[in-house]
Amino acid sequence: MIVFLSKISKRMRARFPAVIKKAAAITFLGAVVVLSAQLARAQTAVSSPYVTRKDIQVAVRAFSFVYGVPEGAIQIEVVYDPNIAASVTEARELQGIIGAKDMFAKRQITVKMVTVAQMGTADSRFAYITHGLVKEYPALAAEAQNHKILTFSTDFKCVDSQSCVMGVESEPNVNIEISRTAAAASGIEFSQALELMVREVE
Amino acid sequence: MKRVFFRYPLSFVVLAMALLCAPLQARAQTINYGSLETLFGEPVTTSATGKPQRVSDAPVDMYIITQDDIRRSGAKNIPEILRGVPGVSVLQSGRNDYDVGIRGYNQSYSPNLLVLVNGRQVYLDDYGYTDWALIPVQLSEIRQIEVVEGPNTALFGFNAATGVINIVTMNPLYDDVSHASVSFGTGSYREASLVKTFQVNKRFALRISGGASKSNDFGHNVNPAEPAGIVVSPEDHALNIDGIYQLTPKSQLRIEASNSGAYQTEMTAFNFQTQARYVTYSLKTDYEADTDFGLVKAMVYRNWLDGNYAQDIYSTAATSDISNNVSVMQLADTFKAGLSNTFRVQGEYRHGAVSGTIVGAAGSSMQEDVYALSGMWGWDINRNWELTNSVRLDRLHMGHSGPIDASDTLLTDASFDRTIVEPSYNSGLVWKATPIDSFRLNSGRGLRMASLLDFGVSFRSGATIGAAPAVPVLQIGNPNLNPTIVTSYELGWNHKIKAIKGLFNADVFTEKMMDAMKPGGPIVACPAGCGAKPFSNNFVIQPQNVGWSRTYGAEFNLQGKFDEHWRWDVNDTVQRIYDHYTDATANTKDATPVNLTNLHLGWSSGPWESDAFVYFNTRFKQPQPTANAAAAVPMVTIPAHVSFSGRVAYTFGDHLTLSLSGQSLQSVRSVTSTGLETERRVFVSLDSNF
Numbered sequence: 091m092i093v094f095l096s097k098i099s100k101r102m103r104a105r106f107p108a109v110i111k112k113a114a115a116i117t118f119l120g121a122v123v124v125l126s127a128q129l130a131r132a133q134t135a136v137s138s139p140y141v142t143r144k145d146i147q148v149a150v151r152a153f154s155f156v157y158g159v160p161e162g163a164i165q166i167e168v169v170y171d172p173n174i175a176a177s178v179t180e181a182r183e184l185q186g187i188i189g190a191k192d193m194f195a196k197r198q199i200t201v202k203m204v205t206v207a208q209m210g211t212a213d214s215r216f217a218y219i220t221h222g223l224v225k226e227y228p229a230l231a232a233e234a235q236n237h238k239i240l241t242f243s244t245d246f247k248c249v250d251s252q253s254c255v256m257g258v259e260s261e262p263n264v265n266i267e268i269s270r271t272a273a274a275a276s277g278i279e280f281s282q283a284l285e286l287m288v289r290e291v292e
Numbered sequence: 293m294k295r296v297f298f299r300y301p302l303s304f305v306v307l308a309m310a311l312l313c314a315p316l317q318a319r320a321q322t323i324n325y326g327s328l329e330t331l332f333g334e335p336v337t338t339s340a341t342g343k344p345q346r347v348s349d350a351p352v353d354m355y356i357i358t359q360d361d362i363r364r365s366g367a368k369n370i371p372e373i374l375r376g377v378p379g380v381s382v383l384q385s386g387r388n389d390y391d392v393g394i395r396g397y398n399q400s401y402s403p404n405l406l407v408l409v410n411g412r413q414v415y416l417d418d419y420g421y422t423d424w425a426l427i428p429v430q431l432s433e434i435r436q437i438e439v440v441e442g443p444n445t446a447l448f449g450f451n452a453a454t455g456v457i458n459i460v461t462m463n464p465l466y467d468d469v470s471h472a473s474v475s476f477g478t479g480s481y482r483e484a485s486l487v488k489t490f491q492v493n494k495r496f497a498l499r500i501s502g503g504a505s506k507s508n509d510f511g512h513n514v515n516p517a518e519p520a521g522i523v524v525s526p527e528d529h530a531l532n533i534d535g536i537y538q539l540t541p542k543s544q545l546r547i548e549a550s551n552s553g554a555y556q557t558e559m560t561a562f563n564f565q566t567q568a569r570y571v572t573y574s575l576k577t578d579y580e581a582d583t584d585f586g587l588v589k590a591m592v593y594r595n596w597l598d599g600n601y602a603q604d605i606y607s608t609a610a611t612s613d614i615s616n617n618v619s620v621m622q623l624a625d626t627f628k629a630g631l632s633n634t635f636r637v638q639g640e641y642r643h644g645a646v647s648g649t650i651v652g653a654a655g656s657s658m659q660e661d662v663y664a665l666s667g668m669w670g671w672d673i674n675r676n677w678e679l680t681n682s683v684r685l686d687r688l689h690m691g692h693s694g695p696i697d698a699s700d701t702l703l704t705d706a707s708f709d710r711t712i713v714e715p716s717y718n719s720g721l722v723w724k725a726t727p728i729d730s731f732r733l734n735s736g737r738g739l740r741m742a743s744l745l746d747f748g749v750s751f752r753s754g755a756t757i758g759a760a761p762a763v764p765v766l767q768i769g770n771p772n773l774n775p776t777i778v779t780s781y782e783l784g785w786n787h788k789i790k791a792i793k794g795l796f797n798a799d800v801f802t803e804k805m806m807d808a809m810k811p812g813g814p815i816v817a818c819p820a821g822c823g824a825k826p827f828s829n830n831f832v833i834q835p836q837n838v839g840w841s842r843t844y845g846a847e848f849n850l851q852g853k854f855d856e857h858w859r860w861d862v863n864d865t866v867q868r869i870y871d872h873y874t875d876a877t878a879n880t881k882d883a884t885p886v887n888l889t890n891l892h893l894g895w896s897s898g899p900w901e902s903d904a905f906v907y908f909n910t911r912f913k914q915p916q917p918t919a920n921a922a923a924a925v926p927m928v929t930i931p932a933h934v935s936f937s938g939r940v941a942y943t944f945g946d947h948l949t950l951s952l953s954g955q956s957l958q959s960v961r962s963v964t965s966t967g968l969e970t971e972r973r974v975f976v977s978l979d980s981n982f
Contacts, residue, residue, distance in 0.1 A: 151331040157541060195330075262727040262788065263348075264332045270631070282587045282627075283323055286343050287332070289675070290631045 140180040140221055141244045143187045144260035149242050150194040152256065152266060153216065155284040156240065163198035167217040167239075169206055171226065180220040206230050210237030219243040219254050227253035235275040250291055267291060323580075324466050325435055339438040339458040341680050341718075342447050342636045342668050343626050351680045351720025351734055352444065353379070353784055353799045353847070357437040364894060364903045366939025366953030368475065368483065368505070368975065370437070370459070371424050375907050375935075376890045378847040378863035379441045379455075379799075385559040385967025387479065387509045388425045388526035394441050394455030395803060396843050396867050396884035400967075401561035401811075404740050404778070406444075406452040409459045410548065412576050412593050415451055417644045418616040419561060420743030426572050427459070428530035428550035430501045432471040432979075433487040435460045441847075442801065443738020443778045445716035446682035449640065449664060453740035453778045454803070464489040464497035465536045465544070470982045477975035480525075481507035495538040504529035509557055510968035512961060514928075515564075515605075517918045522565050522603055523968065526556035543581035550574045559967045561811040563915040563925070564605035571598045586627025594619045599648075605919055612751065614648035616744065626668075634670035636682075646744040647694075650751040650767075656694030658708065658748030658769070663687045676725070682718040687711065688741065690771065692748055702832070708748060708771045714739050732784035732799075742773040742809060746835045765921050767812070770834045777806040794852025794861075802844050807837040810878045833921075839873040841880055859894045879927055882913040901951075904938040914966040933962055935970075949979040 153159050166188070170181035181203055188194075188201045202212045206226045209217055210233060217239045223230060224247065231253045234241045241254040248254035252271040255278050259265040266288040268280060323344055328336040332346050335358060340350035347356050355377050367373045371390035375382045381398045383391040391402040401421035407414050409429055415422050440456040448456055462469050468489055475483040485503035492498065506527040513523065530552040537545045553571045560566055576593035595618045602611040624638035640662070647657035666684035673679060692708035720734035748769040782801040789796060812833045845867035853859045865888040869881040887910040894903040913927040936958045941951035954974040956962060961969040 148331065151327070154327060155331075260333075262790070282582050283328070283344050285628060286587070286626065286634060287328070287336070287345055287349075289672070290628070292631065 140176070141184055141187065141218075142260060145244050145258050146184070146187060146199075146218075147194050148260045148264055148266070149218075149256065149258045150197055150199065152258065152284065153197075153240070154195070155281045157279045157281065159215070161197075163200070164216055165200045165202060165212055165214040167204045167209060167212055167214045168201050168220065169204055169209060169217050169223070169230065169241075170220045171205065171223055174222040176222040177220040180222075184218060184220075206233060209233035210239060215239055217241045219245065219248050221245045223248070224251075227251050230254075231272065231275065234272070238277045240276060240278050241272065252292060265289075324463070325460060326463075326466055335436055337436075337438050337458075339440050339444075339447075339456060341670060341682060341720075342624065342638070343634055343670060348730065348786060349678070349722065351678070351722050351732055352718070353441040353732070353782060353801070355439045355441075355849075357439070359432075359435055362431050362434055362437070364901060364939060364941075365905070366903065366937065366951065366975070367431070367955075368481075368953075369424060370427060370429075370431075372937070372955060373431075373437065374439070374457070376861075376863075376892055376905060377439050378849045378890070379845075379865050379888075380439065381885060381888060381909075383965050384970050385565075385965040386523075386526065386557055387507055387968070387971075387973075388528065388554070388556050389558045389967060390424050391559075392422070392424070392457070394439070395801065395845060396869055397454060397805070397841075397880050399561070399880075399883060400559040400563055403451065403561075403743070403809075404453040404776075405455050405457065406448055406450075407457045407459070408448070410461055410576075411458065411578075411591060412548070412574060413595065413618065413620065414459075416597055416616065417618050417744055418597065418599070418614050418646045419745050420451065420740075421561070423554065423558075423570065425526070425528040425554040425556060426530075426552045426570055428532045428552040428572070428574070429459055429461060430471075430485045430487050430503045430530070430532075432473065432485065433461050433469060433499065433501050433532075435462050435467065441799075442734070442780045442782055442803070443716070443736040444718060445686075445738040446666060446684040446718040446736065447668070449642070449684070450662070450686060450688075450739050450741040450775070453738040453776060461534065462487075462489065462499060463536065464491065464499040464534060465538065469499070471979065472982065473977055473979040475505075475975050475977040477507070478973050479508045479510075479971065481505070481973065481975060497536050499534040500532070502529075502531045510961065510971045512969040513565075514963055514966050514969055515916050517605055517916075518565050519603060519605065522567065523557045524555065524567055526554070528552070528554040528556070540581075542583070543579070546576075546578040546580070548574070548576045548578075557968070559965070560604075562917065563966060564917050565967065566604045567602045569600045569602075572596060586625045589622075589624045589626075591622045592620070605917060606921060612649045614646055614650060614745075616644070616646045618642065618644045632672040634668075634672075636666075636668035636670075638664075638666045640664040640666070644744055646748070650745065650749055652692075652748075652750040653695040656692065656696065656750070658690070658692050658744045660688055660690040660744060660747075662689075676723060678722045680718075680720045680722075684716045685713065686716070686739070687713045690747055692771075696750055702768060703750070703771070710771055712741075712775065714775055714777075728788035728790070730786045732782070732786075734784075735781050736779070738778040738780070740776040740778070740809070742770075742775065742835065745769065746773055746809065746811065747771050766832050768832060768834050770836065773809060773835060774807040774837050776808055776837075779804045779806070789852065792852030792854065794850065796848075796850045798849075799847045800845070801847075802842065805841045805843075808839060808841055808873065808878070808880070809835055810838045810875055811835050836875060838875040838878040839871075841869055841871045841873065843867055843869045843884075857895050857897050859892075861892045862890070864889045877925065879913070882927055885910045885912045899943040901941045901943075902939070905936070907935045907937075909933050909935075909964075916966045928966055930963055930965060933964060934958055935962070935964075947981050949977075949981075951977045951979065953977065 168181045170177040242256040243254045246257040249257035249267045249269045252269045255272045257267040335347045335356040340352045381393045403420040407422040438458040444452040444456045471487045473485045483505035487501040490498045532550040534548045555569045573596040579590045581588045597616040599614045621641045626636040642662040645659040664686045668682040670680045689711045716737045718736040723731045751767045780803040784799040787796045847865045849863040851861035871881045889908040891906040911932045915925045916928040917925045937955045939953035943949045956972045961971045964970045
C-alpha cells in the first residue's frame with residue numbers, strides 16, 4: 091500500500107502543475123454536477139399526515155429541558171375529539187407510532203387516548219394535542235392549567251393561540267416553538283439554554 | 293487554604309460528605325452540549341456569539357469537529373485533526389511542532405488564532421502563539437472542536453484576530469467516558485492515554501485524564517544552517533482533573549486543574565529552531581446559573597507557564613528562561629428581552645506578566661492589565677431573518693518593573709508606561725431563505741495585541757554581525773507597537789442536500805490587516821543614545837508595525853453520506869494576499885498557499901471503520917535564516933505537496949478497538965516547511981472503552 095502510494099506521489103510530484111489543475115477542475119466539476127442534480131430534483135418533503143415518530147422523539151427530548159421533570163417513564167395523554175375525523179386519524183397514528191411501553195430518548199413512553207374533558211385524569215403531566223381542536227382551545231387551555239400539564243402538538247396554531255405550551259417539527263429541520271403564556275399558566279419552566287435556542291411566542 | 297484544612301479537618305470531611313451524599317435533584321440545564329445536539333440533530337455552540345445556538349444558525353463561518361470525526365481521523369494530535377477544515381492551514385515543522393492559521397497569514401509561532409479549552413485561553417501570552425503539544429486534553433475526552441473563521445475579538449478579546457478554536461471537553465455530569473489507549477508506531481512512537489469520568493451521584497461528577505507520548509523527531513533538517521545537535525526526541529504529557537458540582541437545580545460549580553509539559557525542537561517566530569522545554573499549570577473555576585435575570589456565568593482562571601530555551605542557529609551558548617502567568621476574571625449574563633431580542637453583557641479583567649532572562653536583568657518583569665466590557669444584541673427580526681451585533685471595548689495598560697538589561701540603553705521603565713484603548717465589533721445578518729438554504733452577511737473588527745515579549749523583550753542574543761570581532765545583537769521590545777487590526781467582510785451560503793444526506797456551503801471573504809507586526813524588524817546599528825552605556829557598538833533588532841495587507845478568498849465545502857456505510861467530504865480554499873508593507877523583508881503574500889484542497893472518504897460496517905484523507909497544498913515560501921544575522925533572510929519555496937493519511941479499525945465486541953493509522957503516507961519524507969522534513973509515520977493503536 092505504502093509503496094503504491096509512494097509511486098503515485100512520485101508521479102504527482104513530477105506532474106504537479108497539471109495535477110493541481112486537474113484536481114481543482116474535478117473538485118469544481120463534482121460540486122457543480124451534484125448541485126445541478128440537486129436543483130433538478132425537486133426536494134419535495136415527504137408529506138407526513140400529522141405526526142411522525144421523529145416529532146415525538148424531539149418532544150420527549152425537549153422534556154428534559156423542563157425543570158422538575160423526573161427521569162424515567164412518562165405517560166402521554168393523546169387529546170382528540172371523536173367527532174373530528176382528522177383528530178381521530180392522528181390519534182390512531184400516534185398510537186401506532188408509540189407501541190406499548192416504547193422507548194424514546196431513554197424514556198419509556200405509554201400513551202392514553204383522552205378527550206379534552208378527560209385531560210389530567212390519567213395523572214399525566216404531558217398531553218399531545220391532535221389537529222382540528224380549534225374550537226376546544228379555551229377548554230383545552232383551562233384543563234392544562236388546572237392539571238399543570240405540558241401540552242404539545244405538531245399543530246403550531248395551537249401554540250400561536252397560546253393553548254399549547256410547545257410546538258414541535260422534525261423535518262426538514264428541528265423546529266420548536268414555545269408559548270410563554272401557556273407555559274406560565276401550566277407552571278412549566280424551561281431552561282433558558284433551550285429558550286435561547288427556540289422561537290418563543292406570547 | 294492548607295492551614296485552614298489542617299486546623300479544621302473534620303469540617304472539610306463533613307463538607308465533602310455532604311456534597312457527595314446530597315439528595316438527588318434534577319440537574320441544572322445550563323449548556324448540555326450532548327443533549328442539545330441530540331435534540332436539534334446538529335452540534336450546538338456558544339463560540340459564535342456567546343449565546344447557545346445551532347451551528348447552522350451561527351452568523352459566522354464556523355465548522356464543528358465532533359468526537360466521531362476525531363476518532364475516525366486516526367490523528368494523534370489536534371493540528372492533524374484540523375487539517376481537513378476549510379480555510380485552515382497547518383504548518384508542520386517537526387514531529388510535534390505545528391502552527392495553525394485561519395485564512396492565511398500562517399507562520400511559525402502563529403499569533404492571529406486564539407485557542408481555548410472550555411473557554412480558558414491556552415494561547416500563550418509570552419510570545420503570543422499556541423503550542424499545541426501543551427494543550428492538556430486527551431483526544432478521547434473532546435466533545436467537539438469549534439472552529440470560528442474570521443475575527444471574533446468582540447466576544448473573546450485580543451488575539452481572536454483571524455479566528456478562534458474552542459475545544460469543548462466532555463462534561464462529567466452529562467457524559468460517561470471510560471477510555472484507555474496505547475499506541476506504538478514508526479519513529480519509536482509510543483503513547484498512552486486514559487480518560488475516566490466518575491458520576492459520584494446525581495450532583496457531583498469528576499473527569500480525570502492523563503496521557504504522554506514520546507518518539508524520535510524527523511531526521512532531516514531543510515535548513516542546512518541549523519546546528520547538527522538541535523533536534524531532540526519530542527515528548528509531552530498532560531494531566532487534567534475536572535469536577536462539577538450541582539449546587540442547586542439551577543446552578544453548577546465547575547473546577548478544572550491541569551498540568552502539561554513538553555520537550556521538543558520547535559521553530560521560533562524568527563524561523564530558526566530552538567530546543568524548548570515547557571511546563572504549564574492551570575486552575576479554573578466556573579459558576580453557571582439559570583437565574584430570573586438570565587444565564588449567568590462567572591469564570592476565573594490562572595495559567596502558569598515556565599519555558600526554557602537552549603541552542604539556536606546563532607550558536608547561543610546560554611539558555612534562556614521565561615515565566616509567564618495570566619489571570620482572567622469574566623462575568624457574563626445572557627438573557628432574552630421580550631420574545632425576539634437576546635442580550636449578552638460581559639465584563640472582563642485580565643492580568644498578564646512575563647519575567648525571565650529575556651526580559652531584562654534579574655527581577656525584571658513585563659506586565660499588562662486589561663479591562664474590557666462587551667455586549668451582544670441578537671434580534672430575531674422574523675422567522676427568516678436574524679441580526680446579531682457585538683461590540684467590545686478593551687483598555688490595556690502595560691508596565692515594566694525592575695532593571696532594564698544593562699545593554700539596553702534605549703528603554704527605561706517609563707518607556708513601557710502606556711495605555712491602549714481599542715474597540716472591536718462583529719455584526720452578522722442571517723437569512724433563512726428556505727428550510728434548506730441560509731445566507732450570511734457579516735463583518736468584524738478583530739485585534740491582535742502585541743505579545744508581552746513583543747513589548748518588553750530585552751535580551752542580548754548570540755547573533756553576531758560581521759566578521760571578527762563579532763558584535764552581539766541586542767533584541768529589545770517595542771512598547772510603541774500598535775495592535776494589528778483585522779477588518780473582515782464575508783458572504784456565506786449553506787444549502788442542505790437531501791439526496792446526498794449532506795450539505796454544501798460556500799463563503800467569500802475579504803480581510804484587511806492594518807498595522808501588521810513583524811517579530812524582528814531590520815537589524816540596525818544602535819541609534820543615538822546607545823553611547824551612554826557600555827555596549828555602544830551593539831546592533832539592535834526590534835519588532836515593528838510594518839504596514840498593511842489585504843486578502844481575498846473563497847471556501848467551498850461539500851459533504852454527504854450514501855448507502856448507510858459511506859461518508860465523504862471535499863473542500864477547497866482559494867486565497868490571495870496583497871501586501872503593502874513598509875518593510876521589504878515582510879512577506880505574507882508568498883507565505884500563504886493560494887489553494888488548499890482536502891478530500892475525505894469514510895466507510896463503516898459493523899465492527900469495521902475505514903477512512904482516507906488527502907490534503908493538498910499549493911507552494912508557498914518561508915524565511916530561511918542563516919547563521920549570519922546581518923545577512924538578508926531569503927524566502928525559500930516550499931513546493932506544492934499532497935499528503936495522504938488514513939485509519940482502518942476493527943472493534944472486538946463492544947469495548948476493544950484495534951486500529952492502524954498513518955500520516956504523510958505518500959512518501960518517506962517530504963518538505964512541508966523550512967523546519968524538519970515531514971516523515972511518513974504509521975501507528976498501531978489499541979483503544980478500550982471500559
